[in-house]
Amino acid sequence: MRLEFCWFCSSKIYPGHGIQFVRNDAKIFRFCRSKCHKNFKMKRNPRKVKWTKAYRRLHGKDMTKDSTFELERKRNRPERYDRNVMENTLKAIKKIDKIRHDRAADHIAQRWKPKAAKERREARKELEQSISLIKAPLAIQSQEPAITVPKIKVKAPKQQTVEDQLMEE
Amino acid sequence: MAQYDFKKITVVPTGNDLIDIVLSRTQRQTPTVIHKGNAISRVRQFYMRKVKFTETNFTDKLSKTIEDFPRVEDIHPFYGDLLHVLYNKDHYKLALGQLNTARNLIKRIREDYVKLLKYGDSLYRCKSLKRAALGRMCTVTKRIGPSLAYLEHVRQHMARLPSINTGAPTILICGCPNVGKSSFLNKITRADVEVQPYAFTTKSLFVGHTDYKYLRYQVIDTPGLLDRPLEDRNIIEMCSVTALVNLHAAILFFLDLSGSCGYSISQQAALFHSIKMMFRNNPVLIVCNKTDLQTLEGLSGEDLKLVMEMKSAALKTIPVSTITDEGVMAVKNAACQRLLDQRSERKMKSKKMPTVLNRFHVAMPKPRDQKERPVCIPQAVLEARAEEAAHEERKTEKDIENENGGAGVYSASLRKHYILADDDWKLDILPEFLDGHNVYDFIDPDILQRVEELEREESAVEEDGGDFEIEDEDFTAEAEKDLQEIRKRKKLLIQKHRIKKSTAESRPTVPRKFDKDRKFTTERMGRQLSSLGIDPSRAIERARSRSVSRKKLRLRSRSMSRSRSVLSQRPLGEVVPGEGFKDSAQKMKAVTMARNATKKRNKDARRGEADRVIPTLRPKHLFSGKRSIGKTDRR
Numbered sequence: 021m022r023l024e025f026c027w028f029c030s031s032k033i034y035p036g037h038g039i040q041f042v043r044n045d046a047k048i049f050r051f052c053r054s055k056c057h058k059n060f061k062m063k064r065n066p067r068k069v070k071w072t073k074a075y076r077r078l079h080g081k082d083m084t085k086d087s088t089f090e091l092e093r094k095r096n097r098p099e100r101y102d103r104n105v106m107e108n109t110l111k112a113i114k115k116i117d118k119i120r121h122d123r124a125a126d127h128i129a130q131r132w133k134p135k136a137a138k139e140r141r142e143a144r145k146e147l148e149q150s151i152s153l154i155k156a157p158l159a160i161q162s163q164e165p166a167i168t169v170p171k172i173k174v175k176a177p178k179q180q181t182v183e184d185q186l187m188e189e
Numbered sequence: 190m191a192q193y194d195f196k197k198i199t200v201v202p203t204g205n206d207l208i209d210i211v212l213s214r215t216q217r218q219t220p221t222v223i224h225k226g227n228a229i230s231r232v233r234q235f236y237m238r239k240v241k242f243t244e245t246n247f248t249d250k251l252s253k254t255i256e257d258f259p260r261v262e263d264i265h266p267f268y269g270d271l272l273h274v275l276y277n278k279d280h281y282k283l284a285l286g287q288l289n290t291a292r293n294l295i296k297r298i299r300e301d302y303v304k305l306l307k308y309g310d311s312l313y314r315c316k317s318l319k320r321a322a323l324g325r326m327c328t329v330t331k332r333i334g335p336s337l338a339y340l341e342h343v344r345q346h347m348a349r350l351p352s353i354n355t356g357a358p359t360i361l362i363c364g365c366p367n368v369g370k371s372s373f374l375n376k377i378t379r380a381d382v383e384v385q386p387y388a389f390t391t392k393s394l395f396v397g398h399t400d401y402k403y404l405r406y407q408v409i410d411t412p413g414l415l416d417r418p419l420e421d422r423n424i425i426e427m428c429s430v431t432a433l434v435n436l437h438a439a440i441l442f443f444l445d446l447s448g449s450c451g452y453s454i455s456q457q458a459a460l461f462h463s464i465k466m467m468f469r470n471n472p473v474l475i476v477c478n479k480t481d482l483q484t485l486e487g488l489s490g491e492d493l494k495l496v497m498e499m500k501s502a503a504l505k506t507i508p509v510s511t512i513t514d515e516g517v518m519a520v521k522n523a524a525c526q527r528l529l530d531q532r533s534e535r536k537m538k539s540k541k542m543p544t545v546l547n548r549f550h551v552a553m554p555k556p557r558d559q560k561e562r563p564v565c566i567p568q569a570v571l572e573a574r575a576e577e578a579a580h581e582e583r584k585t586e587k588d589i590e591n592e593n594g595g596a597g598v599y600s601a602s603l604r605k606h607y608i609l610a611d612d613d614w615k616l617d618i619l620p621e622f623l624d625g626h627n628v629y630d631f632i633d634p635d636i637l638q639r640v641e642e643l644e645r646e647e648s649a650v651e652e653d654g655g656d657f658e659i660e661d662e663d664f665t666a667e668a669e670k671d672l673q674e675i676r677k678r679k680k681l682l683i684q685k686h687r688i689k690k691s692t693a694e695s696r697p698t699v700p701r702k703f704d705k706d707r708k709f710t711t712e713r714m715g716r717q718l719s720s721l722g723i724d725p726s727r728a729i730e731r732a733r734s735r736s737v738s739r740k741k742l743r744l745r746s747r748s749m750s751r752s753r754s755v756l757s758q759r760p761l762g763e764v765v766p767g768e769g770f771k772d773s774a775q776k777m778k779a780v781t782m783a784r785n786a787t788k789k790r791n792k793d794a795r796r797g798e799a800d801r802v803i804p805t806l807r808p809k810h811l812f813s814g815k816r817s818i819g820k821t822d823r824r
Contacts, residue, residue, distance in 0.1 A: 021621045022629075032625055087646070091639060092630045099632055101607075103614045109631050112640045113623050116631070119643055143664070143672055153678045154671060159722025 028056035028066050030073035083127040088120040195347040198257040202250075203341070204334025208327045211246040215239055215323075225312040236319040237306045243323055244299035247330065251292040254340065255285055265355045267435035274427040276343050284336040284343075291333045298325050351396040351409075358528045359407040359436055360399075360521075361471075363429060363464070364443030365457050366413025367450035369478040371395070372511040373443070374410040377521050382410060388451065389413060392425050394432055401525035409438070416460040433467045439524040440473045442503070444496070447482035454488075458495040465502060472527040473503040476520055481510040694802065 024033045027049045039057050041049040051057040059069065066074040076082040091112075099105075151160065152172065202210060219242050223235045261269045261278050272278065302322035309315035353359075362370040366388035374380050378397025383390055395410040411429030415422075422430060433440070442464075444457055452460075461475075477485055477496070485508045488496065500506045505523055509516035536542060586601055593599035604615050620628055633639070664672065701709065711729045718725035759765070761780060762773045770776040790797065812824060 023622060023625065023627050087643065091633070091636070091643075092626065094630055095632065101609060101614060101617070101619070102634075103611070103617060105632060105634055105636075106617075106619070106628075108637045109628060109633070110620070110623060112636045113626055113628065113631050115640050116643065117624055117626070119647055122647070140663075146675065147664075147668060147672050150675045150679065151671065154674045154721065156718070156721035156723045163722075 024050045026050060026052035026056050028052075028060055028069075028072060028074075030066075081128075081131070083124045086120065086123055088116055088123065091116055194352070195259070195344075195350060198344050198347065199253055201254050201337055201341040201344055204331050204337050207247075207250060207337065208330050211243055211250070211330075212323070212327070214246055215243045218242065223312065227312075229310070232312050232315050233306055233309055236309070236315040237303055239319055240299055240302050240306065240322045243326060244295055247295045247326055248292050251288050251295075255288050255292070258285060258340065258344070265435070267353070267355055267431065270431040270435055271350070271428065272347075274424060274431055275346065280339070281343065284339050287333050287336045288340075291329050294329050295326050298322055298329070351394050353394070353396055353409065353436075354407060355436065357407050358404065358525070358532065359409060359438035360524050360528070361409050361411065361432060361436060361438040361440045362443065363411050363414060363433060363440060365445065365450055365452045365460060366415070368413070368443040368445040368457075369450075369511050370410050370413070370443050373441075373476070373478070373509075373517065373520075374408055376511055376514065376517050378408050380408075380410075389425065394428055399521065399525075401522065402529065404525075404529065406525055406528070407438075409436070414460060414464065416456060416463060430467070433464065438471060439528050440468055440471050441476050441520065441524060442473060442499075444475055444477045444499070445479050446477050446485065446488065446508075447479045449479060449482060454492040454495055458499055461499050461502075472524070472531065474520065474524055474527075475499055475503045475506045477506060477508045479510060479512075480508045480515065481513050484508065695804070 021035050025031070026033055026038065028051060031052050033050055033052045038050060038052045039054070041051070041057070041060075043049065049060065051060065059066075066072040067078050069075055073082065077084050157172075219239050220235065223232055225232075227235075258281075259268070259272075261272055261281065264272075269278075272281065299322065302318055306315055306318050309318055362373060364370055367386070367390075371382040371391050372384045374382055374395065374397050375384065377399045380395060380397030382395050382397075389412060391410060391412045393412065397408045397410070399406050399408055409432060411432055412425045414426055414429055419430070442461060444454070444461075445452070446454070448454065475496075485493075485496070485506075496506070504527065507516055507520050507523060509520055511517060590596065590599050590601060607615050609615060622628065711732050714732065715725040715729050718728060762777045764770050764773055764776055768776070770779065786798075790800075795802075815821065
């Protein structure tokens with residue numbers, strides 16, 4: 021028994037799930053569910069389909085290069101069983117998993133960081149510019165004489181006097 | 190010596206069927222259209238063709254039948270006699286002869302009518318001639334109807350006759366009814382003949398096959414015989430008599446010692462002696478059946494004497510019990526052996542034998558001296574053999590399997606023979622997955638080392654404190670609150686604008702100065718200004734001083750002699766010089782007309798004369814649907 025990866029979305033395929041397709045050139049395509057299978061049949065490129073791991077890795081959304089990946093390799097030659105090695109392996113898997121998980125989370129957090137700074141800058145600007153919606157410039161001036169609020173010139177419509185109205189007639 | 194295959198005879202149609210077949214064939218396979226305008230030669234040809242075609246068909250079918258049926262003289266006498274017994278040779282020959290005559294008659298008819306047709310002068314005459322010809326042929330066929338039916342009957346029965354190879358070595362079983370012939374046949378061969386307690390269960394010949402010394406023997410079971418003269422025998426008995434007489438076979442005469450068949454030993458002995466003639470050169474074995482009921486030794490003196498008499502005429506006597514299988518094989522072997530010997534004898538006596546014998550010569554080498562030369566086996570081989578013999582006692586996996594419940598129940602433990610560093614590990618359970626990973630992908634003797642390295646890396650990174658980013662000062666609580674207010678205000682503005690936009694078309698745009706909803710009051714302004722943080726009192730004062738009503742008052746107080754304000758109220762019907770009405774009545778009429786027009790427009794919710802907006806161009810309820818009665822070509 022082996023856990024395979026879906027060719028399309030790169031999710032794990034547990035035993036008893038999914039479909040395997042063998043092409044005439046003997047290449048095996050494994051799919052975790054009919055969604056991936058149908059996308060494949062439509063000849064969609066997983067590198068262009070947003071929700072797949074292939075896309076995410078390609079566009080740098082998920083972690084690609086890491087030393088934890090090297091520890092997990094598909095070995096073609098079977099090793100002679102050694103209980104101690106097996107014990108160590110089982111313990112190690114847990115640790116490696118945790119480290120990998122943490123690192124992936126870090127990667128994503130790194131991605132999000134610039135956005136926070138940007139947001140802060142924009143908020144600051146907004147505060148400066150639109151303060152007049154809630155506080156009149158005069159009020160600000162009176163409260164904090166240090167701040168000079170830019171004067172906004174508004175053109176007032178000319179008031180039509182009675183004389184003008186009569187003139188129109 | 191061929192095996193006759195009566196199954197290959199074609200089906201014989203009845204008289205009417207034959208007529209139907211041939212006539213419909215003629216109709217389909219010959220041209221059907223002819224006109225009296227055609228040339229006479231063509232007409233003649235047309236009808237001649239039909240007559241000839243019909244005749245050929247009849248003769249073909251009749252010839253086929255005549256040829257398919259076997260001639261009684263030409264086949265093996267056994268079959269000839271059998272046919273005679275079953276179907277009466279004479280009747281059979283007569284039927285076939287009738288078919289032959291019919292065939293000739295039809296031929297004759299065709300010749301006559303073709304000759305006549307050659308000189309037919311009109312279409313009608315030719316047609317009548319053809320009709321007559323066909324009619325006569327059909328009558329002939331109708332007359333042989335009963336013969337055809339009889340032949341069909343015979344054919345069906347013949348197809349079911351047992352296929353007896355007259356040349357193969359045969360064993361014939363005969364005797365009184367109910368002595369155990371059919372049960373014996375069932376024992377030796379794979380035949381499944383009915384065995385019942387009443388006499389004449391077997392009504393015809395049955396064939397089975399058995400093997401002996403790589404040769405196939407036919408075993409024929411016959412119906413029981415009764416002791417009566419030949420003329421009185423019925424068909425069933427005649428079958429067995431035919432077989433007895435004509436076939437060269439080893440004859441097993443069955444004798445019932447106990448008399449449970451219903452016939453005493455004396456009766457059976459009488460039968461034997463009367464049939465004796467038919468045996469001729471065939472080897473005869475007397476089979477004393479039902480020894481489980483009555484043994485040969487236990488017979489009374491008279492019976493024993495009779496049996497002895499029979500024995501003298503026969504080769505051997507073998508006691509048998511078909512129920513307990515005692516002696517069955519002995520009988521078979523004896524009979525087969527006897528037949529085999531006969532065959533060999535005959536072969537030896539034949540003319541060909543010397544030529545065959547001359548071809549080979551068995552050479553026996555003469556001994557050179559008197560020295561003994563025994564077999565020589567090297568010592569190593571002997572030792573190996575001895576070892577092997579000793580080894581034979583080890584317990585195999587198969588034995589273990591059988592002990593523990595057999596193939597489906599026990600599955601061998603393949604782990605027993607694993608070669609591991611420590612034998613305790615042989616029975617370990619090996620997990621294949623852990624937390625969604627394949628365990629085999631991680632197996633590495635120094636994996637712990639590498640994991641330690643990894644962990645060291647991680648901790649090093651953590652100590653660094655991650656990335657050092659330039660932290661902007663966060664907003665104060667006040668600033669946060671302000672920001673939220675601003676955002677709320679903006680959202681409200683957007684919302685209001687959206688509402689205004691969406692209702693713009695259906696809402697009249699009343700300029701602000703008319704203030705229909707009375708929204709723009711000084712109180713409101715005051716509230717808004719104070720929320721912005723400004724003292725509103727001065728603004729309110731100013732607004733109030735400049736309001737229109739005040740203005741009006743001021744103006745009025747200033748100069749009354751000036752021209753009247755536009756906004757002063759006049760009575761409705763009063764004629765104003767610039768308007769263009771000639772008198773008050775006309776103006777009133779105009780006013781009323783305007784009012785009436787606006788009334789209709791108001792009812793239509795139109796803003797004015799120019800408002801031609803149709804909110805829904807094609808309302809569904811006017812443009813679709815069926816009418817319960819009437820048509821929908823106009824809507």
